[in-house]
């Protein structure tokens with residue numbers, strides 16, 4: 001397993017915000033159709049991503065919780081989990097590590113941390129302990145997701161192979177004109193599965209039926225976001241979530257995303273048991289490294305990267 005830690009692109013934005021701007025610089029202004037306001041006026045038909053209690057959860061029993069898992073994976077591509085086995089103290093400590101980093105380190109120190117994950121990982125051992133727990137949970141979720149589709153519990157993990165873990169701490173300073181911009185533009189994650197924690201401010205939104213729905217911050221929960229490789233492996237039965245982050249004018253926000261990816265040489269294709277004459281493969285096989293390169297060429301916007309692999313467009 002490989003772990004790396006980075007501060008995403010938050011450092012530059014933080015430096016800009018701290019210079020006391022009254023207006024959002026023009027390069028950060030979104031076209032009207034992408035701005036948060038046009039969506040917040042809409043009626044929200046669904047109350048939000050499912051919240052699943054993993055205490056005594058058995059995916060082979062088709063009880064209410066299992067249905068919620070399937071609903072989360074197929075309708076949203078995202079859900080929250082509670083009683084996930086990661087100590088609440090560790091979630092709080094990880095958020096504190098992120099805050100300390102953004103509030104107390106100099107720009108030079110931040111850049112060093114971004115480039116040298118080991119210095120961040122040695123932060124009182126918190127990052128290491130957190131990544132170990134999160135990896136265990138990610139593997140458990142991969143097996144639950146496999147079983148919920150009637151697959152062998154190891155099916156998704158077998159396709160993914162060795163899991164590469166990457167932690168990104170994102171800091172969104174208060175924004176003078178939050179209605180004109182986004183903290184992070186709409187995208188789907190490219191790997192297999194993302195586990196995210198956030199502070200109590202809120203700002204993560206998931207797209208459902210053309211509506212942006214805010215993910216309610218829950219202090220004991222972990223947000224699970226299915227990424228593109230899971231959509232491919234499940235042959236589209238489960239979807240990767242399109243998500244984004246909005247900002248607000250009065251409080252900064254911090255999130256910690258942990259991405260779980262296949263190795264660059266791994267070939268990812270729909271799981272064989274899901275393919276039949278009645279249910280043909282919807283996605284071409286792809287080498288994960290090629291998928292990543294195409295992402296860097298095309299950029300993160302929406303889901304156009306995975307759409308390029310569709311066999312029948």
Ligand SMILES: O=C(O)CCC(=O)C(=O)O
Nearest residue numbers: 168170189204245255257
């Ligand atoms: O900050 C958030 O809530 C979202 C972060 C995210 O989606 C990402 O880093 O890919």
Ligand SMILES: [Fe+2]
Nearest residue numbers: 187188189243
């Ligand atoms: Fe993301």
